[in-house]
Amino acid sequence: MWRNWAGDQRCAPAAVERPGSVREIAAALERAAAAGQRVRVAGSGHSFTDAACTDGRMLRLERMDRVLDVDRASGLVRVEGGITVHALSAALAAHGLALENLGDVDAQTIAGAISTATHGTGARLRNISAQVEAVELVLADGSTRVCSARDADPTAWQAARVSVGSLGVIAAVTLRAVPAFTLRGVDRPAPLGETLDRLEELGAENDHFELFVFPHCDTALTRTNNRVEEPPRPRSRASAWANDVLLTNHAFHAFCLAGRALPRFIPALNRTVTRLAGSSTRVDRSDRIFASPRLVRFTEMEYALPRERTAEAVRRVMALIPRRGFAVPFPIEVRLVAADDALLSPAHGRPTGYVAVHMFKGMAWEPYFRAVEAIMDDCEGRPHWGKRHFQTAETLRPRYPRWDDFQAIRAQLDPGGRFGNAYTDGVLGSLSNVRVEG
Ligand SMILES: Cc1cc2nc3c(=O)[nH]c(=O)nc-3n(C[C@H](O)[C@H](O)[C@H](O)COP(=O)(O)OP(=O)(O)OC[C@H]3O[C@@H](n4cnc5c(N)ncnc54)[C@H](O)[C@@H]3O)c2cc1C
Known part of the structure; x- marks a missing residue:
């Protein structure tokens, strides 16, 4: 049985292989063909969708x-x-x-x-x-x-x-x-309305800007990371643990457990977490500033929007939650990304704002995510491929100007549909000639 990080996507592959070279990958593919199996590679299982799942042959590349x-x-x-x-x-x-x-x-x-x-x-x-x-x-x-x-x-x-x-x-x-570069990372609270009004400006002023906002709160927790010409000043292990593990994970986990047990207290709990969040500054090597441990398990949906629609989408999600009475102990996260040219990149061809919603493990996520998705659809959103959504190839095709070019490459490189699974059948569509020859 294979499970993703969140623990809510599971599959029982017919076989799991751990090739250590290109030749061993080719041999595994030959065995899949002989057994008439489709093939998926699972990475670290950090997708919230069933993107890596298969009942065919699963490859793990830990040795590569x-x-x-x-x-x-x-x-x-x-x-x-x-x-x-x-x-x-x-x-x-x-x-x-x-x-x-x-x-x-x-x-x-x-x-x-x-x-x-x-x-x-x-x-x-x-x-x-x-x-x-x-x-x-x-x-x-x-x-x-x-x-x-x-x-x-x-x-x-x-x-x-x-x-x-x-x-x-x-x-x-x-x-x-x-x-290599050093980043100065500054976390601080700021009024939500003003922060959303200034989103473009904050994106332009900072190398990396993002914000989190808990439902029922009017304070955004902003994070700005900017390059500095200073040597990194890594925190002591004790201080890193106290902040990243104890506060950010264990204390937050306790709030989530309380909210799950007593959903009517979530608005008050969210306001308390926001008040406790405070400000902090760190100067460290870039990768240590970007990434932090995530020990609280959750599931997530994230949409890539035309940049100019980002603030509107956040405001609509914030209004949706009390209106529909959704119990949400996790923040909404907003990030900005430049346009690129990968055919299926959600940021293809347009400066993008990403809006993510999360739900604590064991709490109802689907009604909330479906209601949020309706807003994202209305704002011309494209879903993150590794995060939950309810789209299909039919609803996605009009959102990607070069969708058909991708499908042509797919038909050329994998004409037999060997690398499909239920997720790609849904979101990319079956190739008309998807037939796995035994
Ligand atoms: C706690 C947490 C935080 C996250 N933070 C972010 C974030 O900040 N930004 C963001 O954009 N996303 C984020 N994600 C989502 C995550 O980055 C993506 O889902 C990513 O694809 C996971 O990589 P993985 O190695 O776990 O791959 P998996 O989830 O195992 O697989 C993802 C897809 O890649 C395919 N794949 C994997 N390896 C190969 C290979 N060698 N060859 C061909 N196909 C392959 C799989 O078949 C599958 O379709 C986060 C997820 C979690 C759980």
Whole structure:
């Protein structure tokens, strides 16, 4: 039985394999073909959707976690697909390099992170997949295909960067890293209305700006991370633990448990958490500022919106929660991301604002998420591929100007539909010739 991080997506693969090389991936694919099975690669299981699930053959790339090549001068770094973002960041730091932006955890594999267009925040910065220069795929017939930014026709590269596991096994990627940098991270509360009014401005003024707001509160918890020419000042282990684990996780967990047991107290609890949040400043290596431990289990939905509709969407979600009486002990999160050109990137072709809603483990999420999704639909939203949503290929196709180009590459690279699962059947549609030959 395989489970995702949140523990709410499970599957029983017919077989699980842990290949250690491209040749072993090809052999696993041959066995899948002989058994008439479809194939999924599971990364770290950090998707909230069933993106990695299969009842066919599951591949895990934990043994393919090496840094293969580092060119400090160009910043080009070639790594195996199973390396985690955490291990990659540590390896890059040892070479004086870093990824220009990260999400808020670093447990994902690099292949899993790019496959769903994992992003951080930064109005001028694109998602992680946009830092990918080449993707090395092992296709259903065991052959390898390199999709590179330098191809005469870059369409396959634009498809392979964000492909929800549907084109082949990502054995390796080449990323463009940047010189290592220090960030000053400042967390502080600010009035919500004013912060939303100034969202564009705050995005422009800061390298990385995001905000959290608890339902029933009129104070936003803002986070600004800016580059500084200072050496990192890492916190002591005790201080990091007190803040990241004790306060951010254990104390918050206690509030969530109280809210789950006594939902009518959630508005008061949310206001208390907001009051306790306070201000803090840290100066540290970029990856240590971006990512922090997440020990409280939850599920999540996140939508990519045209940037100019972000504040409106947040206001509508904030109004929806008391109106419909939803019990929500988790904050709404707002991040900004630059446009990119991956065919299935939710930020494809437009400056984007991401709005995320969460629900504590064991609490009803579906009515809340469906009501939020109606607002996101109305605001031209595109869902995060790794987070919950209720869209289908039919509802998604009109939202992606190059949807059909992606499908053409999919039909070309995986004509037999070997790399599908129930999730891709739903959100990408079955290829008309999806038939797994035994
Ligand atoms: C606590 C938490 C915090 C998060 N924070 C953020 C955030 O800040 N920003 C954000 O955008 N997202 C965030 N996410 C979502 C997460 O980044 C994505 O769901 C990401 O795809 C997970 O990567 P993974 O390695 O766990 O891959 P999985 O979830 O295991 O798989 C994701 C997809 O990638 C495919 N895949 C994985 N490896 C390969 C491979 N080698 N070849 C082909 N396909 C492959 C899988 O088949 C699947 O379709 C968060 C999730 C959690 C649980």
